[in-house]
Amino acid sequence: MRPILMKGHERPLTFLRYNRDGDLLFSCAKDHSPNVWFADNGDRLGTYRGHNGAVWSCDVSRDSTRLITGSADQTAKLWDVQTGRELFTFRFDAPARSVEFAIGDGLAVITTDNFMDNVPTAQVKRIAEDLDDQSEESLLVITGIKGRINRAVWGPLNRTIITAGEDATIRIWDTETGKCLKESDKEQGHQKTITSLSKSADWSHFLTGSLDKSAKLWDIRTLTLIKTYVTERPVNAVDISPLLDHVVIGGGQDAMNVTMTDRRAGKFEAKFFHKILQEEIGGVKGHFGPINALAFNPDGRSFSSGGEDGYVRLHHFDSDYFNIKI
Amino acid sequence: MAAATKMRWGELDENDDDGDLSFLLPPLVVTGPDENGIKKTVEYRFDEETGKTVKVTTTTRVREVARTRVTKRAIERRGWAKFGDAAHIDAGARLTMVSTEEIVLERPSAPGSKTEDPLVPKLDRGAALMLCRICGVKGNHWTSKCPNKDLAPQLDALVDRPPTPDTGNGGSRQGKYVPPKPKESDMRRRNDENSVRVSNLSEDTHEDDLRELFGSFGPLTRAYVSLDHRTGESRGFGFVSFVYREHAEKAIAKLNGYGYDNLILHVEWAAPRPN
Numbered sequence: 084m085r086p087i088l089m090k091g092h093e094r095p096l097t098f099l100r101y102n103r104d105g106d107l108l109f110s111c112a113k114d115h116s117p118n119v120w121f122a123d124n125g126d127r128l129g130t131y132r133g134h135n136g137a138v139w140s141c142d143v144s145r146d147s148t149r150l151i152t153g154s155a156d157q158t159a160k161l162w163d164v165q166t167g168r169e170l171f172t173f174r175f176d177a178p179a180r181s182v183e184f185a186i187g188d189g190l191a192v193i194t195t196d197n198f199m200d201n202v203p204t205a206q207v208k209r210i211a212e213d214l215d216d217q218s219e220e221s222l223l224v225i226t227g228i229k230g231r232i233n234r235a236v237w238g239p240l241n242r243t244i245i246t247a248g249e250d251a252t253i254r255i256w257d258t259e260t261g262k263c264l265k266e267s268d269k270e271q272g273h274q275k276t277i278t279s280l281s282k283s284a285d286w287s288h289f290l291t292g293s294l295d296k297s298a299k300l301w302d303i304r305t306l307t308l309i310k311t312y313v314t315e316r317p318v319n320a321v322d323i324s325p326l327l328d329h330v331v332i333g334g335g336q337d338a339m340n341v342t343m344t345d346r347r348a349g350k351f352e353a354k355f356f357h358k359i360l361q362e363e364i365g366g367v368k369g370h371f372g373p374i375n376a377l378a379f380n381p382d383g384r385s386f387s388s389g390g391e392d393g394y395v396r397l398h399h400f401d402s403d404y405f406n407i408k409i
Numbered sequence: 410m411a412a413a414t415k416m417r418w419g420e421l422d423e424n425d426d427d428g429d430l431s432f433l434l435p436p437l438v439v440t441g442p443d444e445n446g447i448k449k450t451v452e453y454r455f456d457e458e459t460g461k462t463v464k465v466t467t468t469t470r471v472r473e474v475a476r477t478r479v480t481k482r483a484i485e486r487r488g489w490a491k492f493g494d495a496a497h498i499d500a501g502a503r504l505t506m507v508s509t510e511e512i513v514l515e516r517p518s519a520p521g522s523k524t525e526d527p528l529v530p531k532l533d534r535g536a537a538l539m540l541c542r543i544c545g546v547k548g549n550h551w552t553s554k555c556p557n558k559d560l561a562p563q564l565d566a567l568v569d570r571p572p573t574p575d576t577g578n579g580g581s582r583q584g585k586y587v588p589p590k591p592k593e594s595d596m597r598r599r600n601d602e603n604s605v606r607v608s609n610l611s612e613d614t615h616e617d618d619l620r621e622l623f624g625s626f627g628p629l630t631r632a633y634v635s636l637d638h639r640t641g642e643s644r645g646f647g648f649v650s651f652v653y654r655e656h657a658e659k660a661i662a663k664l665n666g667y668g669y670d671n672l673i674l675h676v677e678w679a680a681p682r683p684n
Contacts (some may be wrong), residue, residue, distance in 0.1 A: 086508045106483035116494065121487070125505040128486075130493030147486065167492040355514065365514035382478075396508075404514060 084404075086369060087125035089395040091118040096389025098140040099378040102147040107164075108378070108387055109150060110395050113137035117152055119164065122380060122387075125397050131162045133169045139180045140234075144188040149210075151191055153179035159193045161210070161217075171217050173208060177201045181234045184210070185241045190222070192244055194232040202226055205235040205246055207258065223261050228254065234280040236289070238303055245303070247277040247291055255306055265306040272308070273299065278318060278334075284325035284381070292318030298332045300358070312356045320376050326383020327405070328358040333388055335373025353377060353388050357409055364407060369396050434462065445640045446471040470639065544603065544630065544652070603630075603654045604679035605661055608646035610634065611670035616647070622669065623649045627656025648679050 092112035100109045101122060108122040116130040117138050136156030143150050143164065150162040155178040161171040173179070177198035184191050191210050197203040205225040211217040225235075230249030238245055243264065244256045251274060253267035267273075273293035282289045288309060292298045294317040300310040312332060319334040335351040351373055352366035372391030379386045385399040434453040441448040450467045490496070543555040607619065619632040634647035651657040657678075665676040 084512055084514075085510075086512055088506045088508055090504050090506075104480050104483045106479065106486060118495075120505075127491070127495040127504055128489060129491055129495045132493050147482065165486075165489055165492075352515075363517045365516045367512060367514055369508070369510075369512055398512070401514075407514075 084398050084401045087397040087399075089118075089120055089125050089127070089397060090393065091120070091127055091130070091395070092393050094137070094393060095372070095391040096376050096393065096395060097138065099376040099387055099389050099395065100141055100143060101378055101380055101387075102143045102164075103145050103381060104147065105381040107143070107147060108395075108397070109141050109143055110376075110389060111138040111141050111152065112389070112393065115154075115156075117141055117150070119150075120395070120397075122385070122397070129167045131160075131167050131169075133160060133162075134158070136178070139178070140182050142183045142191070144184055146188075149188070151182045151184060151193075151210075153182040153193055155179075157195075157198075159191075159208075170214055173219050175206075177203075181205075181232065181236075183236050185237045187241070190237075190241065192235050192237060194235045194246070196231050203228055203230065203232050203248070205232055205244060205256070207244070223258065225256050225261055227263065230276075233276070233278055236280060236282060239286050245280065245289065247280050249276045251275055251277055251293065251295070253277065253280075253291060253301065253306065267301070267306055268308070273297065275317075279320050279377075281322045283323045288323075290321045290323050290330055292321035292332060292334070294318070298330065298356075300330070310358065310361050312361055314354055317373075320374055320388070322377045322379045322386070323358065324379050324383050324386075325381055326379075329364060330356050330358050331377050331379065331386060332356060333374030333377045335370075335391070351390065353386075360409055362409055364409070367398060370394065442471040447639060603652065603657050604648050604650040605657050606646065606648055606677050606679040607664075608675045608677075609672050610643060610645050610647060610674070611672050612643045612645070614643060614647075614670060619647055619649055622664070623651075623660055626651070626660040626663070628652040650679075 089110070092110065092114050094113035096110060096112045098111040101107065102109070106122055107128065108120045109117060110120065111117045115134045115136060115138065116132050118130050119128045120126065121128060131150065131152065134152065134154040134156055136154050138152050138154045141150055141152040148164055149170070150164050151159060152162065153159045157175050157178055159173040159175070159179040159182055160169055162168065163170055173193065175193075175195045177195040179193050179195055181194040182191060189210055191208050192205055193208060194205045195201065195203060206221040207223040209218070209220070209222055225244065225246070228246060228248065228250065232246050232248040234248070235244055235246045237243070238255065242258060244258055245253065246256065247253045252269070252272060254263050255265040256262065257264050273291065273295050275293050275295035277291050277293045279292040280289055282303070287303055288300055289303050290298055290300050296314055296317055298312045298314070298318050298321050299308055300312075301308060312330065314332055314334070316334045316336055318332055321330065321332050323330050331353050333353040351370040352368045353374055354366050355364040356362065357364055367388075370388065370390035370392055374388050374390050376389035377386065385397065387395055387397045389395045434455070438451040439448065448469045448471050450469070452465050452467075454463055454465065455461070456463045539551055541550055541555045542552045614634060616632045616634050619634060620629060623629060623632065628651070629649060630652055631648065631650040633649075635644040636642065637644050649660070651660070661676050661678070664674055667674045
């Protein structure tokens, strides 16, 4: 395959997200403007200007009309996808890291970092259909986690919120009461910071990637460990194929050590594993730095990766990918 | 005016160079793309310097990058006006490029390595430099450690080929210019001593399949299936090189006439027999 290289960011990529139809790709980077691209040919549709710091993550509503972004400028912003107009700003006392719309797009969970004296939180905000009704008020604030929360996502039916972060523990919270329901096992679970979390297409299980050089597959309701995929480098990004029983894992050594190693030694490839057999299927090379973001197109026929090198690489799979035998 | 009143070439003023004469040229012909995605464009133009008509035939291959089912809303989004920085970017910015490098999904272990023979030394450091002058294999072993070391000169005698021109003692052709191409192919043929040619392969047969099929006879150095460079489909034949000649012999004896994938294989020596 010949990947499409998209150089719309000046600084390392942080997050990639496809819309539900799979025709738009949203990219966030440490520069201040998230970009939106056409996912088939890589043409840039637009940029969302208004943030004043690194943008850590984003999410797009199911009907692809609204975008929410979380940024290090201590705000999360709502955008009009079509025009790039800023609709609303949620202000916090600390950098906003992870954002996600709930099912129905009526709620969003936003996490804030531990910054100065603040404790890390995951906050649920109501997203009003009419902008005039939009408020900054939090419906629920989840606290009690030590260390930064790198990712917070909604569980099935919006009943739970799953958090994962620096303390290497995955927790499931009740969205009604804000109480912690389950915590991942210390022995079985990750040993180092969890950097990424990605749900399967049917929301029955999810995959976490960690700096302990492994990715783990968990049941979303019972939080039981299903599979472990071991690589030889810290994992920064993971995603689950919606089409085949494949998972993709990306990473590379710390950005601070990159200049000291060769490109090959750095292992900056996106590794494909068989989801069930846990066997490595192959690797896709190309980035000149660690991979920070990975996303499968919802149709499973293409995927994109974002690297520390500031490039988004959009790969459309060759036909032989679909009949790989293990 | 000139174009309107169809001029005859004889009436043209020879000195009048700067007139646009392109109407005299045959029109542009575009054929295809056919089922293989080959598109042919034939155009004619005047060469500035010589004043002659030049026919330019361009053959391009149209490749489908992706096929997607697009929803109505996605089509609608296609027509959206660009905004933000994308709205006023000049075309030369080239934010989006198609990689010039072909990227493949690299399998963790090369197919066929499972059947690797312990007789074949494993690749080690400096493998790229290792070139055996006897069997011509790169990265496998040095000339002095070649398993065919004793075999090679005997084979030359056995085969009794006409003396190659590059050795210099070929009497008949001495001093004559030998174009580099036959010279090269002669060299290659020498390396093909242990190779067999397999024909009547089915289209689905890949190099891995050949490795699997022939690997049972002995260690291989090469398995190759000839592909049509335009369609990428198998042309129905391939070559397999063995490390040892006796294995190749055995393979020919066993596999010639063997039914593989509903086709009867034809296996013979790769090098044309002198007769």
